Amino acid sequence: MSRAGTYRIHKTGEETYRSHVPTKLPMRLDLDAIYPLMEQAAFALGQLNGATNLIPNISLFLYMCVRQEAVLSSQIEGTQSSLNDLLLFENSQKPSVSLDDVEEASNYVRALHYGLERIRGKLPLSLRLLREIHGILLQGTRGKNQLPGEFRRSQNWIGGSRPGNAFFVPPAPEEMLPALNNLEQYWYDESVPLLVRTGVAHAQFETIHPFLDGNGRVGRLLITLMLCNFGMLTEPVLYPSLHFKQNRTVYYDLLNRVREKGDWEAWLKFFLEGVAAAARKALETINAIGFLFDECVSKIAALGPSRFSALAAFECLKKIPQISVRTFAREAKLTPPTARAALKRLQSMGILNEISTQRNGKAYVFQKYFDLWA
Numbered sequence: 091m092s093r094a095g096t097y098r099i100h101k102t103g104e105e106t107y108r109s110h111v112p113t114k115l116p117m118r119l120d121l122d123a124i125y126p127l128m129e130q131a132a133f134a135l136g137q138l139n140g141a142t143n144l145i146p147n148i149s150l151f152l153y154m155c156v157r158q159e160a161v162l163s164s165q166i167e168g169t170q171s172s173l174n175d176l177l178l179f180e181n182s183q184k185p186s187v188s189l190d191d192v193e194e195a196s197n198y199v200r201a202l203h204y205g206l207e208r209i210r211g212k213l214p215l216s217l218r219l220l221r222e223i224h225g226i227l228l229q230g231t232r233g234k235n236q237l238p239g240e241f242r243r244s245q246n247w248i249g250g251s252r253p254g255n256a257f258f259v260p261p262a263p264e265e266m267l268p269a270l271n272n273l274e275q276y277w278y279d280e281s282v283p284l285l286v287r288t289g290v291a292h293a294q295f296e297t298i299h300p301f302l303d304g305n306g307r308v309g310r311l312l313i314t315l316m317l318c319n320f321g322m323l324t325e326p327v328l329y330p331s332l333h334f335k336q337n338r339t340v341y342y343d344l345l346n347r348v349r350e351k352g353d354w355e356a357w358l359k360f361f362l363e364g365v366a367a368a369a370r371k372a373l374e375t376i377n378a379i380g381f382l383f384d385e386c387v388s389k390i391a392a393l394g395p396s397r398f399s400a401l402a403a404f405e406c407l408k409k410i411p412q413i414s415v416r417t418f419a420r421e422a423k424l425t426p427p428t429a430r431a432a433l434k435r436l437q438s439m440g441i442l443n444e445i446s447t448q449r450n451g452k453a454y455v456f457q458k459y460f461d462l463w464a
Contacts, residue, residue, distance in 0.1 A: 092113065093113050093117050093352030093354060094348070094349060094350060094351055094352035095110055095111050095112040095113045095349060095352075096110075097109065097110055097111070098111060098265070100245075100253070100262070102253070102254075105252070105253075105254040107253040107254045107256070109245065109253070109262050109265070110258065110259060110260060110349055111261050111265050111269070112261065112294055112297045112298060112349075113352070115275075115276040115290065116276060116279055116282055116290075117354070119282075119290075119355065123355050123359075124355055124358050124359055124362060127359055127362040127363060127366070128283060128285050128362055130362070130366045131285055131362045131363075131365040131366040131369070132285060132322075133366075134366040134369035134373070135323065135366075135369045137369070137373055138323075138328070138370075138372050138373050139323055139324055141373055141376050141377075142324065142325055142327050142376070143324065148325060150409065151327065151375075151376060151379065152325055152326065153409065154173075154463060155326065155327045155328075155372065156199055156202055156203070156326055157176050157177065157195075157199055158329045158463055159198075159310075159314070159326070160195045160196070160198035160199045160202070161173050161176055162329060162331035162332050162334075162335050163198060163307050163310045163311075163331040163334075164191070164195045164198060164307065165331075165335055166306060166310075166331060166334055166335050166341075167194075167306055169190075169195065170188065170191050171185065171188075171191040171194070173460070173463060174455075174460065175192050176192055176195045176196060176199075177410065177411060177412055178412060179192040179193075179196060180196060190231060190232055193230060193231050194227075194232070197226060197228070197230075197231060198227060198311070200226050201223045201226040201227045201307075201311060202223075202311055202314065202315075204223060204226055205219060205222075205223045205311065205315050206315070206318060206326060208222070209315065209318065209319050215277055215315055215316065215319045216274060217270055217271075217274050219315075220312070221239050221240065222239060223311060224238060224239055224240075224301055224304055225238040225239025227307055227311075228304055233303035233304055236302035236303035236304070237301070237302050241263075241266070241270070241300045241301065242263060242266070242300060242301060242302045243263055244263065244302075245259070245262055245263070246259075246260060246299060247259045247260070248260075248299070258346070258349065260297065260298060260300075269294075269298050270298060270300055273291060273294050273295060273298065276290070276291065276294075277316065284317070284320050284322055285322070285365065286358060287316070288312075288313055288316045288317060288361075289357065289358045289361035289362065289365075290354065290358070291312060291316060292312060292313055293348050293354075293361075295308070295309040295312055296309045296345055297345070297348070297349055313328075313330055314326045314328060314330075327372050328368050328369060328372060329368055329371075329372065330364050330365060330368045332368055332371065333363070333365075333367050333368055334364065337360070340360060341360070344357045344360050345357065375462050375463065378462050379459070379462060382459065382462065383408070386404060386441050387401075389439050390404060390436075390439070390441075393435070396432075396435060399422075399424065399428055399429075399431070399432035399435075400432050400435050400436055402424070402432065403418060403433055403435075403436055404436065407436075407442070407454075407456045407459070408459075411455065411456040411459045412445075412453055412454070412455040412456070412460075413433075413454055413455075414453045414454075415429050415430045415452070415454075416429075418432070418433060418454075433454045436454070441456065442454040442455065443455050443457045
């Protein structure tokens with residue numbers, strides 16, 4: 091079988107179409123051509139991992155990283171939810187876009203956390219785990235009727251209205267399952283460098299397209315799961331979907347070149363560049379957050395006796411960067427007048443901006459913090 095895989099001819103009624111059968115893994119790769127990029131990506135991930143271990147409160151950074159990846163990955167599929175919308179939704183406030191869009195991003199967060207918890211609970215990275223993650227991803231969303239948690243039992247396709255006029259037709263169900271089993275074995279093939287394995291695994295999963303809906307999101311979740319499962323990352327602090335979204339046309343074109351021409355090296359170069367760029371971006375964000383928080387705490391410390399409620403508000407903002415008086419009063423166990431005064435104080439210091447929201451009337455946003463994730 092060629093590195094591009096092969097095609098099967100199918101006839102349904104009057105129409106004929108071709109389904110793609112992916113190449114069997116592992117296949118021959120020109121590792122020399124991608125080695126410099128592999129080293130750069132590994133170095134950037136090592137720096138990010140080291141910086142992650144030094145963050146005083148990693149949970150705050152993780153909170154935003156995971157949600158950033160969820161939003162970006164969902165946006166690649168056409169949803170309109172922003173990071174701000176997701177945070178509003180998760181804190182019982184009304185987002186500015188369709189709830190369907192926000193729920194898909196929220197489910198992505200749940201699915202990633204679930205996958206990592208299962209891996210840390212000693213369930214191996216497996217097809218079973220991907221099915222469980224898929225079930226969470228589609229729960230209660232527009233894809234809820236597309237067999238959540240189950241591999242497809244019928245032919246699907248990408249683009250067009252039917253297989254005969256589709257842009258791409260993945261393998262038929264009877265050839266999909268052997269390809270999936272081969273992919274699962276490949277995840278554990280230590281003869282292939284982990285970053286190469288991860289890049290190949292993502293492309294192969296997208297080609298197999300084993301679900302009726304949600305394949306892109308599950309395939310991008312697989313990147314983070316592999317890097318964490320095999321120890322290259324200790325926490326899910328990478329958001330590779332930023333690179334894929336910024337270069338969406340190239341992303342899809344290179345996946346298609348793998349299928350049509352077997353050009354794995356071009357895809358892997360793009361993938362490794364993306365991993366390195368995402369790692370450097372996350373590292374820059376860690377450093378910038380540290381400077382921002384230090385600057386804000388210094389300003390608040392100069393307030394005198396009123397600094398205590400202001401510091402309580404600031405600690406809350408680290409977890410909920412857009413907050414209402416009611417939410418802050420509840421979280422900090424303060425009376426509404428005290429909560430409002432503390433938030434107003436931070437606004438007067440230039441730390442917060444006051445905005446109008448659809449549900450609660452007024453809210454306060456830590457805009458400088460949001461800007462770091464742009």
